[in-house]
Amino acid sequence: MITFAAMDAAEASLGRAMTWAEALWFRYSRSTPDYCLCFQSFLILFATYTLAPLPLTLLELCVPSKMTPSYKLQSKVRLSPVAFLRCYKDTAIVLLLLTFGPLQLVAYAALKVSGMRTGLPLPSSGEVVAQLVAYMLMEDYLGYWFHRFLHSEWIYDNIHYVHHEFRAPMGFAAAHAHWSESLVLGFAAFISIVAVPCHMITCWLWFAIRGIAGVEIHCGFNVPFSPTKLIPFYGGAEFHDYHHHYGGKWNHSNLAPLFTFCDYIYGTHSVYRNQNSKIAKPKDTANINLDKEVGGSKSWKED
Numbered sequence: 321m322i323t324f325a326a327m328d329a330a331e332a333s334l335g336r337a338m339t340w341a342e343a344l345w346f347r348y349s350r351s352t353p354d355y356c357l358c359f360q361s362f363l364i365l366f367a368t369y370t371l372a373p374l375p376l377t378l379l380e381l382c383v384p385s386k387m388t389p390s391y392k393l394q395s396k397v398r399l400s401p402v403a404f405l406r407c408y409k410d411t412a413i414v415l416l417l418l419t420f421g422p423l424q425l426v427a428y429a430a431l432k433v434s435g436m437r438t439g440l441p442l443p444s445s446g447e448v449v450a451q452l453v454a455y456m457l458m459e460d461y462l463g464y465w466f467h468r469f470l471h472s473e474w475i476y477d478n479i480h481y482v483h484h485e486f487r488a489p490m491g492f493a494a495a496h497a498h499w500s501e502s503l504v505l506g507f508a509a510f511i512s513i514v515a516v517p518c519h520m521i522t523c524w525l526w527f528a529i530r531g532i533a534g535v536e537i538h539c540g541f542n543v544p545f546s547p548t549k550l551i552p553f554y555g556g557a558e559f560h561d562y563h564h565h566y567g568g569k570w571n572h573s574n575l576a577p578l579f580t581f582c583d584y585i586y587g588t589h590s591v592y593r594n595q596n597s598k599i600a601k602p603k604d605t606a607n608i609n610l611d612k613e614v615g616g617s618k619s620w621k622e623d
């Protein structure tokens with residue numbers, strides 16, 4: 321929390337005039353306790369999970385199937401509005417009631433002890449980028465091993481099966497998971513911030529980027545002009561769609577949440593690589609036996 325009541329005193333402490341971003345942050349945060357700023361991280365994540373899926377959701381629901389762009393990954397699978405609503409409602413309940421509450425109890429204390437800053441000066445753009453890259457790499461490595469653990473028999477049957485309900489995922493399915501999985505993943509998102517302490521603004525950016533990336537890999541569309549295609553080793557929607565489409569507890573393929581190199585290094589990419597010509601058109605097989613294998617079967621229908 322900024323301890324200066326007036327901008328003049330803050331600038332005197334800095335030894336220079338504030339930048340426009342620092343002046344904005346000063347006005348926004350000077351009367352806001354740190355634990356409220358920390359809680360806003362959860363609000364940003366929740367807003368991302370709510371808003372980011374909307375454009376492609378509207379496209380899938382409102383555009384006739386014959387006009388659905390060719391980059392829909394499983395074009396023969398059309399989810400109903402009821403399926404979208406149920407997925408969002410279930411996810412919101414788990415996140416708001418069972419995940420954010422317990423996390424809030426420990427997240428603020430952990431971040432304060434780790435040395436998270438909320439005052440001035442703001443971090444440079446170079447520091448922000450370096451920290452975000454570090455968070456992505458740590459999250460990807462931890463996420464890979466955690467996801468691999470989730471595909472062990474008992475854990476899958478009792479916990480991870482919830483996330484795999486949608487074999488043709490959509491954006492709202494990014495956080496659709498058992499409450500215990502959401503809770504542990506929430507802790508994992510904080511581990512990197514505790515390991516590499518940052519400014520609160522960087523934390524907010526990280527939560528927004530992580531939320532958008534989660535929505536993107538579950539969106540069900542392989543958008544050709546997505547800027548993420550410029551990121552080296554980035555998995556993207558097609559990579560993770562394969563994991564859902566050929567999902568199940570024995571599918572140990574494409575487990576990393578963001579990049580592809582963990583799957584290459586640890587050998588969990590081979591099936592995907594060998595079938596890469598098929599995954600380019602999972603639409604051809606997506607509707608086979610879905611009613612038998614997927615909960616909420618009424619949400620599925622063919623073109």
Ligand SMILES: [Zn+2]
Pocket residue numbers: 467470471480484563
């Ligand atoms: Zn999985």
Ligand SMILES: [Zn+2]
Pocket residue numbers: 483489494538560564
């Ligand atoms: Zn997934």
